[in-house]
Amino acid sequence: MAASATAQTSVDPDAELLARVARGDAAAVRALVGRKLPRIHSLAYRLLGDAAEAEDVAQETMLRAWRQAGGWRPGSARFDTWLHRVALNLCYDRLRRRREIVTETPPEQVDPAPSPERSLETLDVGVRVARALDQLPARQREAIILCHYQDLGNIEAAAAMEVSVEALESLLGRGRRALRTALASQDEG
Incomplete structure (x- = not known):
């Protein structure tokens, strides 16, 4: 026992x-x-x-x-x-x-970063990534958040999403490509 x-x-x-x-x-x-x-x-x-x-x-x-x-x-x-x-x-x-x-406007977010220069830079990158993440389909966004922000391994993330590891990897691949495209279009605009 x-x-x-x-x-x-x-x-x-x-x-x-x-x-x-x-x-x-x-x-x-x-x-x-x-x-x-x-x-x-x-x-x-x-x-x-x-x-x-x-x-x-x-x-x-x-x-x-x-x-x-x-x-x-x-x-x-x-x-x-x-x-x-x-x-x-x-x-x-x-x-x-x-x-x-x-709702027309997102809620205000407070940035607790210590340096004004660093906080502006971090805020800009964070806002750009958040906008790009918001453009992704929900399942792709969920996969990216679990693997890249929550640091779950593919097996754990797949289990949390109730999909196979292969399906998770497919979602991640498509999500990453869509994220790159969304970020590139922000740079152009």
């Missing part, structure tokens, strides 16, 4: 932490939130472009993780993959609701 528990932990690095969360260990809850919340918030922010909505999605995702901790059974997907899938679904729910409300 001990070897089985060790094998499960090596397959899913969060298995032991989840077991502690399920037992009501407050330190484990803090550790889980500390470990996962920043990445989930970053994912939500990149998909939604709104800090308040990203916070809501991240909090709801962590709440669901806490509720599911007792029933989590390591198997076909790692906990981290499941957590990203939950966050993606919550983001897409919000994006679907947005379609019903037309």
